[in-house]
Amino acid sequence: xxxxxxxxxxxxxxxxxxxxxxxxxxxxxxxxxxxxxxxxxxxxxxxxxxxxxxxxxxxxxxxxxxxxxxxxxxxxxxxxxxxxxxxxxxxxxxxxxxxxxxxxxxxxxxxxxxxxxxxxxxxxxxxxxxxxxxxxxxxxxxxxxxxxxxxxxxxxxxxxxxxxxxxxxxxxxxxxxxxxxxxxxxxxxxxxxxxxxxxxxxxxxxxxxxxxxxxxxxxxxxxxxxxxxxxxxxxxxxxxxxxxxxxxxxxxxxxxxxxxxxxxxxxxxxxxxxxxxxxxxxxxxx
Amino acid sequence: xxxxxxxxxxxxxxxxxxxxxxxxxxxxxxxxxxxxxxxxxxxxxxxxxxxxxxxxxxxxxxxxxxxxxxxxxxxxxxxxxxxxxxxxxxxxxxxxxxxxxxxxxxxxxxxxxxxxxxxxxxxxxxxxxxxxxxxxxxxxxxxxxxxxxxxxxxxxxxxxxxxxxxxxxxxxxxxxxxxxxxxxxxxxxxxxxxxxxxxxxxxxxxxxxxxxxxxxxxxxxxxxxxxxxxxxxxxxxxxxxxxxxxxxxxxxxxxxxxxxxxxxxxxxxxxxxxxxxxxxxxxxxxxxxxxxxxxxxxxxxxxxxxxxxxxxxxxxxxxxxxxxxxxxxxxxxxxxxxxxxxxxxxxxxxxxxxxxxxxxxxxxxxxxxxxxxxxxxxxxxxxxxxxxxxxxxxxxxxxxxxxxxxxxxxxxxxxxxxxxxxxxxxxxxxxxxxxxxxxxxxxxxxxxxxxxxxxxxxxxxxxxxxxxxxxxxxxxxxxxxxxxxxxxxxxxxxxxxxxx
Ligand SMILES: Cc1cc2nc3c(=O)[nH]c(=O)nc-3n(C[C@H](O)[C@H](O)[C@H](O)COP(=O)(O)OP(=O)(O)OC[C@H]3O[C@@H](n4cnc5c(N)ncnc54)[C@H](O)[C@@H]3O)c2cc1C
Numbered sequence: 001x002x003x004x005x006x007x008x009x010x011x012x013x014x015x016x017x018x019x020x021x022x023x024x025x026x027x028x029x030x031x032x033x034x035x036x037x038x039x040x041x042x043x044x045x046x047x048x049x050x051x052x053x054x055x056x057x058x059x060x061x062x063x064x065x066x067x068x069x070x071x072x073x074x075x076x077x078x079x080x081x082x083x084x085x086x087x088x089x090x091x092x093x094x095x096x097x098x099x100x101x102x103x104x105x106x107x108x109x110x111x112x113x114x115x116x117x118x119x120x121x122x123x124x125x126x127x128x129x130x131x132x133x134x135x136x137x138x139x140x141x142x143x144x145x146x147x148x149x150x151x152x153x154x155x156x157x158x159x160x161x162x163x164x165x166x167x168x169x170x171x172x173x174x175x176x177x178x179x180x181x182x183x184x185x186x187x188x189x190x191x192x193x194x195x196x197x198x199x200x201x202x203x204x205x206x207x208x209x210x211x212x213x214x215x216x217x218x219x220x221x222x223x224x225x226x227x228x229x230x231x232x233x234x235x236x237x238x239x240x241x242x243x244x245x246x247x248x249x250x251x252x253x254x255x256x257x258x259x260x261x262x263x264x265x266x267x268x269x270x271x272x273x274x275x276x277x278x279x280x281x282x283x284x285x286x
Numbered sequence: 287x288x289x290x291x292x293x294x295x296x297x298x299x300x301x302x303x304x305x306x307x308x309x310x311x312x313x314x315x316x317x318x319x320x321x322x323x324x325x326x327x328x329x330x331x332x333x334x335x336x337x338x339x340x341x342x343x344x345x346x347x348x349x350x351x352x353x354x355x356x357x358x359x360x361x362x363x364x365x366x367x368x369x370x371x372x373x374x375x376x377x378x379x380x381x382x383x384x385x386x387x388x389x390x391x392x393x394x395x396x397x398x399x400x401x402x403x404x405x406x407x408x409x410x411x412x413x414x415x416x417x418x419x420x421x422x423x424x425x426x427x428x429x430x431x432x433x434x435x436x437x438x439x440x441x442x443x444x445x446x447x448x449x450x451x452x453x454x455x456x457x458x459x460x461x462x463x464x465x466x467x468x469x470x471x472x473x474x475x476x477x478x479x480x481x482x483x484x485x486x487x488x489x490x491x492x493x494x495x496x497x498x499x500x501x502x503x504x505x506x507x508x509x510x511x512x513x514x515x516x517x518x519x520x521x522x523x524x525x526x527x528x529x530x531x532x533x534x535x536x537x538x539x540x541x542x543x544x545x546x547x548x549x550x551x552x553x554x555x556x557x558x559x560x561x562x563x564x565x566x567x568x569x570x571x572x573x574x575x576x577x578x579x580x581x582x583x584x585x586x587x588x589x590x591x592x593x594x595x596x597x598x599x600x601x602x603x604x605x606x607x608x609x610x611x612x613x614x615x616x617x618x619x620x621x622x623x624x625x626x627x628x629x630x631x632x633x634x635x636x637x638x639x640x641x642x643x644x645x646x647x648x649x650x651x652x653x654x655x656x657x658x659x660x661x662x663x664x665x666x667x668x669x670x671x672x673x674x675x676x677x678x679x680x681x682x683x684x685x686x687x688x689x690x691x692x693x694x695x696x697x698x699x700x701x702x703x704x705x706x707x708x709x710x711x712x713x714x715x716x717x718x719x720x721x722x723x724x725x726x727x728x729x730x731x732x733x734x735x736x737x738x739x740x741x742x743x744x745x746x747x748x749x750x751x752x753x754x755x756x757x758x759x760x761x762x763x764x765x766x767x768x769x770x771x772x773x774x775x776x777x778x779x780x781x782x783x784x785x786x
Contacts, residue, residue, distance in 0.1 A: 034730065056536070059544045060761075063734065170529070248528060259535030263763040270767075284763060285359055285524065286531035286690050 013062070020091030021084065026071040027092050030062030037065035037269055038125055039098035043089055044072065045107025045131075045254075046200060047193030052186075053106060056258035057265070065269060068096060072109075074192035080199045085112045086119070093123040102126040102269050103214075106254060107227060108196055111203050114235065117216075118208030126272045127214040127239075128265060131221050131251055133231035134238055135204045143226065144201050151189065162187040168223035168250035183252075209238045215272035216242040217281075219253075219264060226251035236280075243268075245281040260284075292418030297392065299421045302326035302703075303413050305399050305639075306428035308337020310676035310692050312380055313358060314426055316387040317696050320360075323703075327422070328389065329415055331398030335384055337430055339377040342475070344456040344629075346482030347373035350474060350503075350585050351687045354523060355530040358383060359693060362523045364516030368507045370585075402427075403644045404671060409712050411672065424714075426699065428676040429639035431756060432632040438470065442608035446626060453479055453629040464488045465624040468613050470605045472498050473745075474584055476629035480598075481588035489597050491613070491621050495604040496581070496742065497574045499555040503585040531762075534686035538761050541579040541685060541736050548736075552578045562590035571602045580740025582684050634756050635659065635748035637678070645670035658751035660725035662716040662776065663769045664758065665695055666702075671715040674699045679755050680728055682746060684737075686762040694770040701772025709774070720776030725755075732759035 013028045028050050033039075040061055044053040050069040061067045070092050075084040089112055093101060103124045105113030110132025117124040133140075143165060150158035163184045164172075172180065189197065216239045220232030229246060236244040245264060249257040263284060267274070275281055292298035302318065304311045307330035315328050334340055349356045353371040357363050361383050367375060384390070397417035402425055405412050411425040435452040443450060449460050453475040467487045469476055472494045484490050508516075515522045540551035555578055563569050572590070593600050605626075606616035614620045640651035640659065646669050651659075654669060659679040661667045666674060676699070681691045706714050732738050737746055737754040746757045758765050 034727075055546055056539055056544075060539055060542065063731070170525070174529075248525065257532055259538070259761065259763070260532050262761070263535075263767065266764070267767050283528075284766065286355065286527055286687070286763075 011062075013058070018091060018095050020073075021075070021087045023073040023075050023088070025073045025088045025092060028058065028069045028071075030058070030067040033063065033065040033067075035064050036099075038100035038102045038272075039066040039068060039096070040102045040104055040265065040269060041089075041093065041096075041098075042067065042069040043103070043105040043109035043113050044069070045105075045109045046196045047189050048106075048109075053109075053254045057254060057261055060259070060262045061265060064266070066098070068092070068098075072112075074195075078195075080192075080195040082112065082115060082199060082203065082205070086116050089113065089116050090120060090123065093120070100125045102128060102265075102272070104128040104130065104265060105132060106130040107132065107251065108200060111205060114212060114239075115205045115208045117214045118205070118211040121211075121213045124214045126269070127212060127216040128219065128268060129216070129232065129235055130219045130261065131224055131227045131232065131253065132218070132235055133203065133227050134206045134209050134235055136201055137231075139228065140226070141201060144197060147197060151194070156184075159184045159187040165225040166250060166252040167256055168221075168248070170223065170248075171250060171252075171256045206238060209235060212239045213241060215277075217264070217268045217272070218242050218244045219261070220244065220246045221249045221251055221253045222246050223249060224251040224253075241277045243275045243277065243279045243281055246283065248283070292420060295394075295418065295420075297325075297327040297394070297420070298418065300325045300327050301422060302424045302426060303402075303411060303420050303422035304328045304426045304428055305402070305413070306330065306337065306430060306433075306676075307332075307335035307384075307393060307395075308339075308428065308430050308433075309358075309380065309689055310337075310430065310695075311335075311426075311428035312384050312389065313689070313692055314428060314676060314696050314699065315389045315392055316358075316360070316383060317700060319387050319389065321700065326392055327420060328393050329397040329399055329413065329417070329420065330393065330395050331416070333395045334381075335393065335395075336377045336380055338432055339373050339380060341433075341454050342373055342456070343458070344453045344475060344479050344482075344627075346478035347475070348478060349373075349376060351534070352530045354526045355534075356687045356689060358689060359527075361386070362516075362520070362527065364513055364523065366508060368505055370503065370505045399429075399642055401642050401644065403648070404646060404673075406646060409671070423712075424672045424674065424703070425643070426674045426676060427639060427643065427678065429637070431634055431637060431677055431682065434633045434638045435628075436631050436633050437628060438605070438630050440605055440607060443626075445611065446608045446613070447611040448624040448626065450626045450628065453627060454632070460625060462487050462625060466622060467491070467625045467627060468493060468605065468621060468623040469627045469629055471629040471631065472496065473629060473631055474582055475631070477584050477586045477589040479627060479629055481586070481592040484592045484595055484598055487597065489599070491599045491601055491623065492593070493601050493603070493605040493613075493615060494571070495616075496576070497572050497602075498581060498584050499552075499574050499578045500558060500584045500586050500589060501555050502558050503587045505587070531686065531690070535761050535763060537583075537685045542734060543577075543579075543736060543739065548578065551583070555583065559590055563594065565594070568593065568600065571600055574742075576742035577736050577740035579684065579736035580742035581744045581746075631745050634682075634745045635750075643670065643673065645673070656750075658748045658753055659755050660721060662721040662724050663698060664765075665698055665769075666714070666716040666721075666777075668716050668718040668721050671713045674702070680725075680758050681765075682756045683758055683762055684746075690762050691758065691765055694766040697770040698772055701770075702777075705772055705774050705777075714777055717776045717779060728759055729753050732757065735759050 110129035117127045218236045220229035353366040397415040539547035603615045603617035664680040732754045
């Protein structure tokens with residue numbers, strides 16, 4: 001008996017390119033959803049892309065709702081500014097003009113999304129931040145310093161340190177050794193990624209976050225050593241219209257607990273106001 | 287059998303009649319007790335509770351969802367001996383759950399329901415059993431969907447000279463030592479039975495119609511220290527339950543045919559097989575010819591090695607007939623056997639219990655479902671007022687714990703009961719259109735999964751309509767998210783005010 005011919009997804013996403021501020025931004029579009037739920041727009045984190053940060057979440061959220069995912073493009077300037085990334089997200093949102101949008105950002109993407117929501121309430125109906133932050137603090141700088149000092153001089157230690165801080169102890173301890181080295185090997189930063197790491201050092205969107213009016217869900221990761229939950233709790237306090245929930249995961253939640261993120265995002269997108277602003281939403285206890 | 291009298295039974299006339307004392311019926315009872323509802327009876331045809339775990343006592347029987355998760359959220363168990371607890375232990379657990387909630391006074395054993403009839407005049411269900419007649423305002427069917435053994439129609443089996451038994455009706459008195467034994471089927475039960483008996487039989491022939499996908503099981507014993515931690519720190523169990531649950535949910539991406547995850551799942555299963563089987567011919571016979579996830583993905587570390595034993599023969603075709611005492615496969619090979627074990631599964635898409643329940647106008651559920659079963663929110667059926675089905679249509683899962691599904695349904699039922707009481711409704715009956723829309727939505731979702739696109743014929747499929755009517759075609763968490771909270775909208779118009 002031979003193996004069967006590979007079965008494929010019912011609907012393949014469409015990839016589009018859009019010129020914004022002199023660069024070409026790529027975004028992926030799952031196509032229309034089965035219902036009239038808000039369109040979800042995903043923005044990845046530092047050094048990521050739709051492929052590396054949303055391989056699970058993008059296809060699994062698609063179906064009931066339309067999902068778009070943006071691959072942030074390298075503007076090419078020696079110093080990366082937050083504004084350049086915001087423009088790209090705004091460009092896509094203006095191009096797409098969906099009836100209703102839930103903007104979802106992860107890590108640095110959450111910073112971008114929050115900032116966009118603070119400036120353009122006309123484009124963002126609902127906001128979800130995953131492991132986001134408002135203002136870089138000393139703890140983050142220390143980690144960033146170690147990363148900087150080792151990235152060229154001790155690249156293996158740098159990758160190991162990145163994996164060590166990216167995943168929760170509970171996740172790492174149960175991984176077979178070969179998976180662990182796979183995760184370590186994946187910790188690579190290209191030029192654009194390195195400039196995103198530099199940008200991470202000087203984030204302060206406190207004022208803009210305070211202007212967010214969208215119905216917001218702040219998702220923190222309990223065991224996050226890159227952006228510890230205190231940052232999300234801060235966002236939850238800055239954004240008036242925010243709810244808060246915590247996932248038992250490290251920063252790499254998009255790979256560690258992607259199904260739980262799908263749950264949290266789907267529930268919020270189906271009824272953003274189900275919990276009033278200010279609620280700390282309990283986790284699902286299976 | 288003489289029908290016992292219920293004249294003296296204080297629970298002969300109650301608010302709620304639950305039929306079936308497996309995980310569903312017991313879970314429902316415990317939650318009712320917790321709400322201080324006492325007017326209910328649980329009818330069970332057998333002489334003890336336990337359902338699947340009472341009935342399945344074949345060698346090697348165990349769960350294939352890790353036990354810390356395969357247990358109620360409201361009563362986790364620090365005492366599991368191992369990751370995949372043996373059936374006997376699960377049975378004992380369920381008994382303890384019932385005992386701790388003092389369900390004993392509500393249980394009626396040896397009470398096999400032969401019919402349940404909706405009486406429109408009194409607006410009550412009339413349930414006839416081998417232990418007398420019971421009446422109730424609500425009927426909760428908890429009769430399971432892997433309950434009634436499915437016996438394959440094998441010509442000549444009646445003349446088989448040896449012993450025939452179904453895996454779910456194991457007879458411990460049948461001696462297998464030194465016997466020639468045939469096992470029919472390669473599903474979840476067969477792959478547990480085969481390694482458990484192979485070393486004691488003289489020869490074992492396994493009739494395989496379709497090869498299953500099997501992944502490593504990686505079972506282990508919990509240490510005393512781990513159990514102590516579970517006892518002292520309840521969050522340690524929560525933490526473990528969550529990680530098992532979300533890992534199970536992760537595996538749904540393959541079933542939804544997302545290419546990278548499908549490939550990962552296929553590779554995991556095939557490399558497990560290849561690491562345990564060297565013979566290229568045997569590898570070939572054990573390579574499934576359908577997409578992974580179409581049938582239940584099985585877990586075993588000892589099934590493949592058992593097939594390489596000298597006294598085990600893999601017959602790559604079904605058992606077709608018995609010819610003057612000889613078992614003959616559909617490929618035409620004959621075997622002289624002393625015992626035939628039918629590990630052929632259960633009646634799934636055409637539930638025997640559905641023939642017993644009569645709704646408005648006397649129509650049975652089976653008649654109502656003549657072209658396939660369906661229920662709104664997997665729980666209620668138009669034309670069957672005040673009936674709730676637990677673990678019935680569209681609740682089965684290939685990738686996570688059924689108890690999670692059952693608990694979500696129990697929450698839904700409790701919500702419905704509360705609504706009926708609060709709004710003084712005598713009748714809870716779902717609109718026909720809502721039931722149809724729900725079924726259509728599920729079918730649309732199933733069409734995006736390996737269930738319907740995997741190129742296999744499975745027990746999840748109803749041959750009458752080609753739909754996967756038994757299965758919930760989505761993440762398990764979506765069932766809770768979408769179906770656990772009672773929304774009266776599709777019931778409101780059907781409802782009649784109490785006393786109106
Ligand atoms: C061998 C085996 C292993 C399994 N392993 C797993 C696993 O690992 N993970 C998982 O999620 N699921 C597993 N399952 C599925 C399992 O069936 C469910 O998880 C769960 O036990 C179902 O509980 P239930 O109460 O709904 O049904 P059941 O356990 O089937 O209970 C139904 C009860 O109703 C009674 N009954 C039926 N008809 C009547 C009648 N007319 N009158 C009175 N009483 C009646 C029956 O006697 C029975 O006691 C397994 C099933 C089997 C058979």
